[in-house]
Amino acid sequence: MADQPPSDEQVLDAAASGYSAHTIARILGVEDRAVRTTIARIRRRLGARSLDHAVQIHQTRKEQQS
Numbered sequence: 235m236a237d238q239p240p241s242d243e244q245v246l247d248a249a250a251s252g253y254s255a256h257t258i259a260r261i262l263g264v265e266d267r268a269v270r271t272t273i274a275r276i277r278r279r280l281g282a283r284s285l286d287h288a289v290q291i292h293q294t295r296k297e298q299q300s
Contacts, residue, residue, distance in 0.1 A: 246292045
């Protein structure tokens with residue numbers, strides 16, 4: 235497994251594609267715990283109620299920057 239935690243962008247993009255935390259971990263080659271920790275950090279930073287809500291916030295911000 236990889237030593238570095240996954241980036242917020244990687245996790246949010248994979249979640250937006252409908253992947254579960256477990257599947258995201260497998261795709262990125264990291265431990266499930268690393269993905270769950272990243273999700274928790276993302277949710278706190280964005281003030282999101284859930285991962286789906288975090289994805290929605292992230293996508294809205296990306297659209298506003300375009």
